[in-house]
Amino acid sequence: MVGIDEVAEKIYLIDDQLHSMSKWGSVYLLDEEDKALIDAGPATSAGVVLDGIKKVGVRPEDIAYIIVTHIHLDHAGGAGVLLKDMPQARVVVHYKGAQHLVNPVRLVNSAIEAQGKEVTAKYGEVLPIEGHRVQAVHEGETIRLGGKQVLKFMDTPGHASHELCIYETRNGGLFVGDAVGIYMVENGILLSIHPPPHFNLELCLNTLERLAKLAPTRLYYAHFGVSNEAQENLQLAREKLQVWDDIISEAIRENAFDDASRRLVAQAGAELEPIKGVESLNPLYEYLTKIHIPLCAAGHIKYYQEKKHF
Numbered sequence: 001m002v003g004i005d006e007v008a009e010k011i012y013l014i015d016d017q018l019h020s021m022s023k024w025g026s027v028y029l030l031d032e033e034d035k036a037l038i039d040a041g042p043a044t045s046a047g048v049v050l051d052g053i054k055k056v057g058v059r060p061e062d063i064a065y066i067i068v069t070h071i072h073l074d075h076a077g078g079a080g081v082l083l084k085d086m087p088q089a090r091v092v093v094h095y096k097g098a099q100h101l102v103n104p105v106r107l108v109n110s111a112i113e114a115q116g117k118e119v120t121a122k123y124g125e126v127l128p129i130e131g132h133r134v135q136a137v138h139e140g141e142t143i144r145l146g147g148k149q150v151l152k153f154m155d156t157p158g159h160a161s162h163e164l165c166i167y168e169t170r171n172g173g174l175f176v177g178d179a180v181g182i183y184m185v186e187n188g189i190l191l192s193i194h195p196p197p198h199f200n201l202e203l204c205l206n207t208l209e210r211l212a213k214l215a216p217t218r219l220y221y222a223h224f225g226v227s228n229e230a231q232e233n234l235q236l237a238r239e240k241l242q243v244w245d246d247i248i249s250e251a252i253r254e255n256a257f258d259d260a261s262r263r264l265v266a267q268a269g270a271e272l273e274p275i276k277g278v279e280s281l282n283p284l285y286e287y288l289t290k291i292h293i294p295l296c297a298a299g300h301i302k303y304y305q306e307k308k309h310f
């Protein structure tokens, strides 16, 4: 059973069962004159995504655009596989990411470097995409999908240097990819999401500020779902970054930089307390505490090492 939800007018959330977990990866389908997906999910989710599209009543061959918020494998890894069923579709991507979709060797290698050899099993095979099917976009560019729906692209670095946020005019909502963190809508938990190698505190804060100025009606998260409290969440995301910055700064002051990672993991772990023991969320809890949070802690630590804050 594919989880489908109409989250705003003509916008459907498809739960792509990322890493075989429910409520962890969102792919959005915009059912306009020109139909578009926001994010592809990894190759291992392609079957689920295609089923979801059909369940909404859209034919995969009618999809005009696969728009990836950034090129990490959980967002863009499946685009090449999906294109086989979408002969008309082009993949829209941040200009800095375009070449890595055409030749994904470096992209896959950098995922292996960060997450180990099991990357291929976890995300599936990343197929190269022919250059003429890749459309690179820059800050301020737009794509019109229909009379009421124009997508506006924003260059929003911080989580990744190749991250786009996408504003949609029909509902006034904003697709944020991973720029605002992970949000577990049902539990109100918001976590930072900054694995190595690109985390940059100043860029992240600047991005969050720019997004707040846009005053979106809602945020469509990649992980996971939709929040109608856009301003509150953007503010919360800023506060979370500040908390981690404080923890690392304190460790540096105490000459305990080696302990900073452990402190970050402990702090984030405490925030996940409300979902600990919730059976349906057990796999996600395990994943977040054992893999995701330590990885993000490493992302922050790397930034401070390079800035030589100590």
Ligand SMILES: [Zn+2]
Pocket: 072, 074, 075, 178, 222, 223
């Ligand atoms: Zn992601």
